[in-house]
Amino acid sequence: xxxxxxxxxxxxxxxxxxxxxxxxxxxxxxxxxxxxxxxxxxxxxxxxxxxxxxxxxxxxxxxxxxxxxxxxxxxxxxxxxxxxxxxxxxxxxxxxxxxxxxxxxxxxxxxxxxxxxxxxxxxxxxxxxxxxxxxxxxxxxxxxxxxxxxxxxxxxxxxxxxxxxxxxxxxxxxxxxxxxxxxxxxxxxxxxxxxxxxxxxxxx
Amino acid sequence: xxxxxxxxxxxxxxxxxxxxxxxxxxxxxxxxxxxxxxxxxxxxxxxxxxxxxxxxxxxxxxxxxxxxxxxxxxxxxxxxxxxxxxxxxxxxxxxxxxxxxxxxxxxxxxxxxxxxxxxxxxxxxxxxxxxxxxxxxxxxxxxxxxxxxxxxxxxxxxxxxxxxxxxxxxxxxxxxxxxxxxxxxxxxxxxxxxxxxxxxxxxx
Numbered sequence: 221x222x223x224x225x226x227x228x229x230x231x232x233x234x235x236x237x238x239x240x241x242x243x244x245x246x247x248x249x250x251x252x253x254x255x256x257x258x259x260x261x262x263x264x265x266x267x268x269x270x271x272x273x274x275x276x277x278x279x280x281x282x283x284x285x286x287x288x289x290x291x292x293x294x295x296x297x298x299x300x301x302x303x304x305x306x307x308x309x310x311x312x313x314x315x316x317x318x319x320x321x322x323x324x325x326x327x328x329x330x331x332x333x334x335x336x337x338x339x340x341x342x343x344x345x346x347x348x349x350x351x352x353x354x355x356x357x358x359x360x361x362x363x364x365x366x367x368x369x370x371x372x373x374x375x376x377x378x379x380x381x382x383x384x385x386x387x388x389x390x391x392x393x394x395x396x397x398x399x400x401x402x403x404x405x406x407x408x409x410x411x412x413x414x415x416x417x418x419x420x421x422x423x424x
Numbered sequence: 425x426x427x428x429x430x431x432x433x434x435x436x437x438x439x440x441x442x443x444x445x446x447x448x449x450x451x452x453x454x455x456x457x458x459x460x461x462x463x464x465x466x467x468x469x470x471x472x473x474x475x476x477x478x479x480x481x482x483x484x485x486x487x488x489x490x491x492x493x494x495x496x497x498x499x500x501x502x503x504x505x506x507x508x509x510x511x512x513x514x515x516x517x518x519x520x521x522x523x524x525x526x527x528x529x530x531x532x533x534x535x536x537x538x539x540x541x542x543x544x545x546x547x548x549x550x551x552x553x554x555x556x557x558x559x560x561x562x563x564x565x566x567x568x569x570x571x572x573x574x575x576x577x578x579x580x581x582x583x584x585x586x587x588x589x590x591x592x593x594x595x596x597x598x599x600x601x602x603x604x605x606x607x608x609x610x611x612x613x614x615x616x617x618x619x620x621x622x623x624x625x626x627x628x
Contacts, residue, residue, distance in 0.1 A: 339547055342604060342605075344541055346605065349604060368625075376627075385597075386625050388596075388601075392596040397596075400557060401554050401557055402557050402565075412589055416585065417593060417621075419626055420626075421582060421585050421624075422624075423579065
């Protein structure tokens with residue numbers, strides 16, 4: 221989505237790009253998606269609005285890219301690049317570890333304020349909602365698909381389970397508690413979800 | 425929340441109340457929560473705004489009550505009053521049946537458009553979000569708690585499982601697919617969730 225700037229302008233461009241990301245994320249968190257205009261982002265970033273239009277076709281694209289960049293930074297800070305779910309051979313332990321990191325991220329206001337504002341708009345703006353899923357959420361979910369497939373190969377997950385549905389048993393409850401304030405997000409809670417999902421609610 | 429009108433004014437009041445509910449739900453679906461003002465609801469319902477202020481302290485209260493009324497009507501239409509999750513002794517069948525009805529309701533635009541608008545505002549307005557959960561969502565979730573407790577008494581669910589967390593294994597994935605367009609909502613999908621949640625992902 222980003223057109224690469226010419227090499228000699230790269231350093232200055234990188235500074236502008238970061239200022240634009242920061243402005244876009246701050247604005248959407250403070251004023252919501254509808255009021256986050258290209259004009260407002262440009263003014264806050266201290267760049268001309270043509271600079272923004274040169275790189276991105278719409279404010280949705282700026283915001284999505286700013287958010288992707290933020291998520292990558294957070295992953296780098298947590299030492300998780302290249303990002304994948306660890307495979308120690310113990311599926312429960314690996315899932316519990318990654319879900320605890322997710323809980324940490326969800327309590328970080330740098331991440332959670334713009335994420336809520338984007339998600340809120342995605343609820344009532346189907347086009348943006350589907351773009352958020354395709355570009356931000358689904359790539360994350362595919363990491364779980366990958367890990368669950370490895371677990372199937374290792375005999376730790378039933379071979380007939382669909383990994384794309386299976387992951388929702390522990391990912392979606394966390395998403396709902398985070399988005400809708402339906403309950404506290406603690407490590408104990410996410411550990412419990414993993415245990416229930418792997419072993420089932422019915423007695424064995 | 426509603427002050428009962430004097431008996432002689434009851435019929436006229438009931439008509440006004442319904443007009444106000446309809447106006448509030450239509451407005452929030454069309455224009456979103458921030459633009460749904462008491463003034464706009466009154467104008468659309470053809471009543472004075474004092475009529476609304478006499479019965480409800482805020483627009484959030486009008487909307488929550490209108491939405492509760494809509495959900496009750498939908499339950500009545502589906503023959504589900506008094507509303508509870510059936511207990512035929514077959515937990516999987518009972519959960520599958522009620523989740524299929526949920527899927528039907530989520531594809532009904534009368535329900536889904538105002539519900540999305542309210543949920544979107546709840547994401548960025550924590551006070552409203554918590555009110556939505558307390559007054560609309562949690563009472564629904566308690567029906568599952570009740571049914572899962574009966575299943576525990578019957579030996580169909582592990583005695584040590586927390587029903588309030590257990591229900592999230594199948595309720596939250598549906599909520600997320602509905603709210604965030606993360607995947608299709610079909611009967612096959614909801615049936616699969618129930619099977620995975622009850623029997624677990626690990627081989628038995």
